[in-house]
Amino acid sequence: MTDWSTCIRDEVLRAARVVGAPLDVVDQAAAVALRHELCARYCEDFRLEFGRNNLNYYAAVHDPASFLWAARFLGDSVGYMLYDSSHAKDQYVFRVPNGQVLRAVLEECFGFQFYVTDECLSFVLCLTDDDCLMGCGRARSWVESFRANMRRSEPE
Template sequence: MKWDIYIYKELIITKNILGINFTELCEKQTKELKKGIDEKYITTNAKDMFKWQNIKNYFAIQNGIAWKWISEFIGDKENIIFFNESDEKIAFLFYSSYDLINILSETSGFEFYVTDRSLSYLICCNHHDYLIVAGKAKKWLMNRTN
């Protein structure tokens, strides 16, 4: 099974079951978003397909439920979730982090990244149960874990 079809279908099915509204970004918008993320948060010599391996100026914590904390930082603001290129090619705009967490709570585990339209932060949850943050989210997670 191709992952990019799997994640997309799982998100859409879960969206319909829970009645949560989110918007798919087109492939062009997603590419522009990822390019901006790469320029701002990813080391320039990064060749790996997993962005989380090359995030610069980050803070991370290993905790299997830390991804649920995302709503503490984002609150009811819009956010965009995207994935490793090999897993899913498009991103999704959520209108509240509470909706995002509700969707993620009902899906199988997969690596994901979250940011906002202005790319003021980058949040990643990887398959090693690390919550990795950069930008404005870095200070928040550092304070939360101290």
């Protein structure tokens, strides 16, 4: 039986090698602590796992290109990329030096649901596997602005 979490980890590391991206895997204790802190800040029920179905007070927009927007929001800041691994033994988190590296890695990977946050955990961006970008914290109003711009550009 293939562990989906390990499969995604291997894909992210492969993509990082291909594009020459400096990507670090956060140790397990720090990864678990980061997930718990994100859940405490951004989840409806902190007793549950961190994940999109438990996010609270978010804005969302559907767009196939939205996986690139997370990298744009991270910008020049150091951040973390994580993905759903609540049912896995190991919970992988990657430290990314900036949004440009994140974008390069994501463009090389197969699609999967992932989350991005900064070192201060001041936001969470979640890209779902159905091209929905969800933003919490500082990212909420930013995602709302994308949604508003999309509505303005719709044909009458």
